Amino acid sequence: MYYETLILGLVMGCIYTATALGVNIIYGIMKIVNWASGSLLMISMFIVYGATTLLHMNPYLTLLIAIPVMFTFGYFFQHIVIRPLYLRERADSNPVGLLLVTAGLGIALENIMLMIFQSTPRSISMPISLTYVDIGFGRKLSLVKIIGAGIALVTVALLWFYMNRTYSGKALRATSQDREAAQLMGINVLKSYNVAFGLGCALCAIAGVIFATFYTITPAVGTTIGSKAFIILVLGGKGSIGGCLLAGLIIGLVEAFGGLFFDSYMSQIFCFAIFVLVLYFKPSGLFGKSRV
C-alpha cells in the first residue's frame, strides 16, 4: 500500500510541478506573484474541452492550440496592463498593486467562465482514460496520470534547456539577475518581461492540458489547483527549475501520504502548514539561493 501511495505521490508531484513552473518563471524573472495562474490553467482546460468536443481532437494534440493562445494572451496582458504598472511601481518597491492586478484577472476570468459555462462539472473521455497500467507488485495506476507526469518532466527538461542553453533564455536569466546590467548588454528588458509572462502563461496551458485529461473541469477548479502552485513556488525557491521539481515531488508525497494516514482535509492543511513554516523560517525557499 505504501508503494502505491509513493508512486502516486511522485506522479502527482510531477504534475503539480508543471502547474508551479509558470508561476515560478514569472516570479523568478519579474518578481511578480502571478495570482491568476489558477484561472489561466482553468481557461486552458476549457480550451482543451472545447477542442476535444467540438473538433474531436486528441486531448494531447490540443497542446498545439492551448500553448500559442495562452502565450499570446500572457504576452499582451503583460504588455498592456502590467508593464505600465511595473514601471510605476519600481519606484516605491511595493509590488502589492501588481499582485492585486493578477488577482483581479484571476477573479474576473473565473467568474466570466462561471457566467458562460455555469458550474456544471465536465470531463473529457478518451479511449485510454480508464486504462490502468501495472506498476509492479500488482499495483495499478491510471495511464493518463503517468502520461501527464511524463509531459511534465519533458516540460521541465525543455524549460531547463531553454533557460540555460539558448540565447533568449539566457537573456531572461540575465534580466532577472540584474536589470540595469542586462540593459547595458543590449537586452531589451521590457520585451524580455513580455516573453517571460507569455512563457509563464504557456506553461499554465501545458499544466491545464495535463489536468484536463483526468480532472473534472469546472470554473472553480483553478483555485484548488492554483493554491498548490504557490506552495511549490515558495518551497522550491524563486526561479530555480530543479528546486521547483523537488518541491513539487515533496508536495505530491505529503498530499498522498497525508491522505493515506489522515483524510484529504488534513493533507491539505499539511501542505499549507509547510508553506507557512517555510515562508517563516526560510523565505528564499528550500532550494533557492539566499536573498541578495
Place this chain on the structure above:
Amino acid sequence: MKRLEKKTLIKAAVFVALAAALVIVSQFLNNYYLQIVIYIFMFAYFASSWNILSGFAGQFSLGHAIFIGIGAYTSTILYTQFGISPWLGMLAGGVLAAGLGILIGLPCFKLQSTYFTLVTIALANIMLLVVQSVRSIGSIQINAAKGIMIPSVEGNNLAVMQFVDKKYYLYIICGLLAVCLAVCQWIKTSKMGYQLAAVANNQEAAESLCVNSRRLKLKAMAISAFMCAVGGSFYAQLIMVCNPARLFAEALSDKLAIVAMLGGKGLVFGPLSGALIVESISQFATAKFANIQGLNLAIYGIMLIVCIRFFPDGILPIIQKYVRKLFKKKERASK
C-alpha cells in the same frame, strides 16, 4: 480658531443630516432593497477595518476572513450553546480575534510585504480547512462544513439581535460604520497614524527615528481584527447561519481588499466610497440578473484591473480633486 469651529459645526450638521436622511429613506425601502443597502454598508465597514492594518500600516493582508469568521463563530456559539446575547458575543469575538491577530502578527511582521500577504492567504486557507473538517471542540459543536444555524425568534428582538424588519440591521451597521470611521479618523490624526504612515512608507527610516514598528503594527492588527470580528458577528446575525465556505472564504478576504483599494487605501473615507460605488454596482447588477452566476465577482475583478491600471490611488482622490477644482472655480467667480 473660529474658522475651525465653523468647520466642525458644518461637519456635525452634515452628519446629523445624513443620519436623518438614512432614517427617513429606510422607512420607504422594502426589505429587499434594504438588504442591498445593508450589504453595501457592511462591506464599507469591513473594508474600513481592513484599511487600518493594510492601508495605514501598509501590511497587505488577504486573510481578513479569518477574523470575520472568528467573530461570527464566537458570537453564534455563545448564543446557540450558552445562551449569551450576541451583543456580548460580539465583544468576546472581537477580543478573541484581536488576540489571534497578535499571535499571527508576532512572527509574521518580520516578513517582507509580499511574503506577509502570502502567509495571510495560507493562514486563511488553513483556518477554512480546519473549520470545515472539525465537528466539535470538546463539547462545543462546530458541525464541520455544514455550519451552525441560528434559531430564529419571532418579531424584532433587540436582545438577541434578530429583526424581521431589516431596517434595524441597517441602523446597527451604520452605527458600527460610524464608530469605525471615527476610530480611523482618530488613528489617522493621532501620533500613531503618523508613525504608521512612516512605517508603511519606509520602515528602516521610521525605525531610525525611534519608532517601534513592530508594536505599532501589532496595535494596528489588533484594532483591525477586533473591528472585523465585530462585523463578523453582525454578518452571522444577518444571514442567520455560520457557514465556513461563506465566512472563511478567500473570496471574502479578496473582496475587502478590492473594495478598499478601489476607494483609496490609506484614506479614512476611501473604503466607504469604494463600497458605495463598487458594491452598489455589483449588488444591483446581481439583483437585476439574478440568474447569472458569478456576475458579481466578475465585475469586481474587472473593476480592480481597470482601477489599478488607470487610477492606482483609488477613486476617492479623484473625486476630491474634482470637488476642489469646482470650489476653486466658484471662488474665482465670486471674486
